[in-house]
Amino acid sequence: MHTQLTLGFSPCPNDTFMFYPLVHGLVKAGDFCFKEQLEDVETLNRMAMQSLLDISKVSYAALGFIRDEYVLLRSGSALGRGCGPLLVAGNPMEFDVLPQKTIAIPGAYTTACMLLRLFNPRLHQLVEMPFDKIMPAVASGAVDAGVIIHESRFTYQTIGLHKLLDLGSWWEAETGLPIPLGGIVARRSLGTDAILTIEQALRAAVDYSRHNPAAAARYISSHAQEMSSEVCAAHIGLYVNDFSSNLGEEGEQAICELLQRAEAAGIVPACNMSLFAE
Secondary structure (H helix, E strand, C coil), rough: CCCEEEEECCHHHHHHHHHHHCCCCCCCCEEEEEEEECHHHHHHHHHHCCCCCCEEEHHHHHHHHHCCCCEEEECCEECCCCCCEEEEEECCCCCHHHCCEEEECCCCCCEEEEEEEEHHHCCCCCCCCHHHHHHHHHHCCCCCCEEEEECCCHHHCCCCEEEEEEEHHHHHHHCCEEEEEEEEEEEEEHHHHHHHHHHHHHHHHHHHHHHCCCCCCCHHHCCCCCCCHHHHHHHHHHHHCCCHHHCCHHHHHHHHHHHHHHHHCCCCCCCCCECCCC
16 A cells, blocks of 8 residues: 655656656655646745655755645755856846846745845846746847746857846856755655655666666657757756766765855855754
8 A cells, every 4th residue: 555645846858857767667665656746947846845745856945835745855956067047137237237127936935036136136127927937038128137947058059148147157157066956845744754765766766867868758748848859958967967866975064065155145044953864
C-alpha cells in the first residue's frame, strides 16, 4: 500500500527533466507515490504559503516565508553560476534612473524579485506579471524594464531587448557564491525519516536523468509549449548541475547567505528553525 503525496513543480524543462523518473516510478521512494501538479513557480510559491502541497518546488525567496512549515531538501535545486535573472529594457539606461521606472517582475516571492530588491532597495515601481509576459510587455513599452527568468535569458535579444544587469553575476561578485534560484521543500509534518527518504529518491531521480538524458524527452516537450529543442537543451544544461544532485557545503552556504541578507533587509521574517531535516 503506497502513501500518495502531492508534488508540485514547474513545467520548465529543468524541473520536468529532474522529476520525470520520480513521478514515473523509475526510481523508488520507499512506500511513497506522487500526484504531480505542474504550475508556474510563483503559483507554487503561493500554494506552499497556504500549505497546500506536501512537496514542492519554490523560489528561495519564498522559502524565507515558509520555514516554519517546510524544510529544504538537499537535492532538486536550481542553483549555480552564470544562471541568474536578467534585468532587460527596450533601450539602454543608467542604473540611477531605475527608481523612476516601472519594472516588471515574475512574482513578489520569486528570487528574481528578491535579488532586484537587494541590488537596489529604492526600486518600488514593481509590476507583477507571469514570467512569459514580461518580454512582450517590455518590448511594447507597457513597462520600462523587466526581470526575466527561465528560457527568456536565451531569447530576449531576438526581440530587440537590451541587458541592463545580470543579477546572478552581481550576486556572485558580491558574495563569491553561486546564486540560489529555487529548491524543493517538504512538509515538516511528514517526519524526518520520510523526508530523508524522499530526498534520497529525488537525488536518485536527478542522477538517473543526467545519465539518461533522452529518457524524459517526450515528457519534457509535452510541457515545454512552443520552446525549441535547442532552447530546452540549453535550459537543462544551465539549470541542472551537480548542485541539483546535492547542494553540498557551498550550495548550503549560498542559500544561508541569501536568506540572511534578505532578513537583514527586512524582506523576509527572521526564523530560528532548522533549514534542513536532520
